[in-house]
Amino acid sequence: MHDLEEIIDQTSKGLNVAEIRSKFPVLDQEVNGKPLAYFDNAATTQKPQEVLDALNEYYENHNSNIHRGAHTLAGRATDLFEKTRSSVRAFINAPSVEEVIFTKGTTDGINLVASTFGKTYIGAGDEVIISTMEHHSNIVPWQMLCETNKAVLKIIPVSDTGELDLQAYEELLSERTKLVAVVHASNALGTINPIKKMIQLAHDRGARFLVDGAQSLAHLDVDVQDLDCDFLTFSAHKLYGPTGVGVLYGKRELLEAMPPYQGGGEMIREVTFAKTTYNDIPYKFEAGTPNIADVVAFDAALAFIRSIGKKRIQEQENQLLAHAVELCSQINGFIPVGTAREKVSVMSFTIRNMHPFDVGMMLDAAGIAVRTGHHCTQPLMDRFGLEGTVRASFAVYNTNEEIDRLYESLVRIAKRKN
Numbered sequence: 001m002h003d004l005e006e007i008i009d010q011t012s013k014g015l016n017v018a019e020i021r022s023k024f025p026v027l028d029q030e031v032n033g034k035p036l037a038y039f040d041n042a043a044t045t046q047k048p049q050e051v052l053d054a055l056n057e058y059y060e061n062h063n064s065n066i067h068r069g070a071h072t073l074a075g076r077a078t079d080l081f082e083k084t085r086s087s088v089r090a091f092i093n094a095p096s097v098e099e100v101i102f103t104k105g106t107t108d109g110i111n112l113v114a115s116t117f118g119k120t121y122i123g124a125g126d127e128v129i130i131s132t133m134e135h136h137s138n139i140v141p142w143q144m145l146c147e148t149n150k151a152v153l154k155i156i157p158v159s160d161t162g163e164l165d166l167q168a169y170e171e172l173l174s175e176r177t178k179l180v181a182v183v184h185a186s187n188a189l190g191t192i193n194p195i196k197k198m199i200q201l202a203h204d205r206g207a208r209f210l211v212d213g214a215q216s217l218a219h220l221d222v223d224v225q226d227l228d229c230d231f232l233t234f235s236a237h238k239l240y241g242p243t244g245v246g247v248l249y250g251k252r253e254l255l256e257a258m259p260p261y262q263g264g265g266e267m268i269r270e271v272t273f274a275k276t277t278y279n280d281i282p283y284k285f286e287a288g289t290p291n292i293a294d295v296v297a298f299d300a301a302l303a304f305i306r307s308i309g310k311k312r313i314q315e316q317e318n319q320l321l322a323h324a325v326e327l328c329s330q331i332n333g334f335i336p337v338g339t340a341r342e343k344v345s346v347m348s349f350t351i352r353n354m355h356p357f358d359v360g361m362m363l364d365a366a367g368i369a370v371r372t373g374h375h376c377t378q379p380l381m382d383r384f385g386l387e388g389t390v391r392a393s394f395a396v397y398n399t400n401e402e403i404d405r406l407y408e409s410l411v412r413i414a415k416r417k418n
Contacts, residue, residue: 015308015316021397023048023304034367037402042187042215042346042393043371044237048304051241054297062296065289067266081292084299085282091302092232093223094249101248101255101282102295106214107137109233109248110181112285113210114141116258117231118179124150127176129207131156131164131193132383133186136376138212142181156182158383162189162338170201177207184216188375188391189338190321190346192220196227203228208254214238218395219317219344221310224249241301242294248285255281262287313396317345320394320403327407333418334410337389345394348375351410353417356388359410363390366409368402 021027024046029036038046058080064073066081082097089097103109118141122128128142132155146153154172157165164182173180180202185192199209210231213222217234224232231254236245250258260267260278264287269277278284305313324347328334333352351359360372373388374381381388392406 014319015312015396017316017397017399020308021399023050024397025049025052027397031367031369032365037368037398037405039392039394039398039402039406040369040371041218041395041398042238042375042391044243045218045240045395046397047242047301048240050300050304051297054300055242055293058293058296063293066292067283077292077296080296080299081290084295084302087299087302088247091305092217092247092249093225095225096252098281099249099252099255101250101285102290103233103246103248104244104291105235105237105246106212106233107246109231109246110138110210110212111141112248112261113181113231113233113250114145116261116285117208117254118142118145119149120257120259122146122149122151122178125176126151126178127154127172127174128152129154129156129169129172129177129180129182129202131182132158133162133164133189133191133193133377133380134181134183135187135212135214136378138181138183139379151178152176155379158380162186162191162340164191164193164198166194166197169198173201173205173207175205177202177205179208179210181210181212183212183214184222185219185344186338186377186380187215187346188377188380188389189340189348190215190343190393191338191340192216192342192344195229199227199229215344215346218305219310219314230254236294236298236301239298239301240304241298242291244291245294245298252281255285260287261285264288308396316396317394320398320400321345321347323400324392324394324403324406327403328410331407331410331414333414337384337386346391347393348389348391350386350389351414351417354413356390359390359413362413363406363409366405368406368409370406 026046062076064077066078085097085100088100156169184195202209208230211229213232213234218239232249237243267287269279335350337348356372371391
């Protein structure tokens with residue numbers, strides 16, 4: 001196995017995908033007697049050996065609680081933890097490490113903003129705007145907030161191709177709009193939304209903007225300063241990193257003005273029974289012992305991504321998506337769902353006269369892993385009049401040969417009903 005820097009085959013036109021795949025032990029197995037083809041990357045990506053090694057290295061050599069210990073192991077653990085924070089800062093081009101908060105995941109980050117910024121600054125009659133294509137984690141927290149604070153939730157409609165109606169969005173914005181929270185890339189359709197333009201329109205009305213980056217950070221270059229977003233949330237496990245770790249980026253002035261999310265250790269400066277004073281950011285929002293080992297291992301995942309480069313990753317994934325769409329569109333009964341012009345590597349579809357779950361089970365029998373159902377986007381499925389879809393989502397380690405197997409299996413499946 002070569003070093004990360006040797007992943008890119010300089011003698012070829014693209015990536016050495018075989019070399020990349022060799023770094024993912026989980027891919028080298030059979031499922032139901034067939035080689036595994038893993039196309040459920042929008043749910044979670046697999047983890048390279050470097051991430052697995054980083055987890056073991058931490059527990060074998062450095063395990064300790066962080067920030068408050070005077071002994072050597074505590075110092076090592078703290079340095080490794082904060083090194084990841086610095087890597088995340090660079091990854092999204094945040095102005096400072098203090099604006100990078102570790103969470104349990106994208107959902108946790110959204111709930112943090114709803115419970116702090118939302119409850120403080122969004123009141124009766126104020127408005128929050130989300131879109132029809134949001135994941136439930138970017139719907140339910142705002143419903144709960146609006147119900148509690150008597151605010152109004154407004155919804156951006158989606159076109160038949162799976163693109164947001166920007167004219168309708170502009171018409172929804174008003175002087176009562178306090179926050180817009182929109183997904184950068186749809187987990188169910190793959191649509192890439194014009195977030196930068198949407199942020200500018202919101203700011204023109206004095207509103208703040210939260211970007212759900214759960215699906216975009218693995219595929220697209222995201223620069224929070226260029227976007228000028230007020231908040232950005234994402235998860236490590238969709239970036240080749242461990243589960244149970246996420247990031248909330250927030251502008252310093254907002255984070256400093258927001259109340260704490262939870263109370264406990266680390267988020268305090270001084271505690272008496274009369275009064276507690278809170279710690280500086282980011283620690284004000286990181287109560288208790290964090291998920292230290294997985295945060296440390298996340299740094300290895302970010303290094304893996306850097307070693308290949310987002311541009312090369314995106315080129316590989318775009319090629320895979322184009323290959324899949326070209327092949328599968330020839331299948332009798334194949335119905336694509338979400339045909340936006342700009343997409344990440346997600347192909348969502350149904351097979352005429354077949355339930356998505358049945359299609360998924362048949363594909364699993366062939367060793368092909370896809371996601372079926374409503375993808376935690378029930379309002380979006382309702383918009384298209386569907387109970388759910390089959391979703392094949394591609395990552396840098398997938399191959400054209402795997403997609404050929406998907407096509408061949410779908411041809412056999414579709415023949416049963418069409």
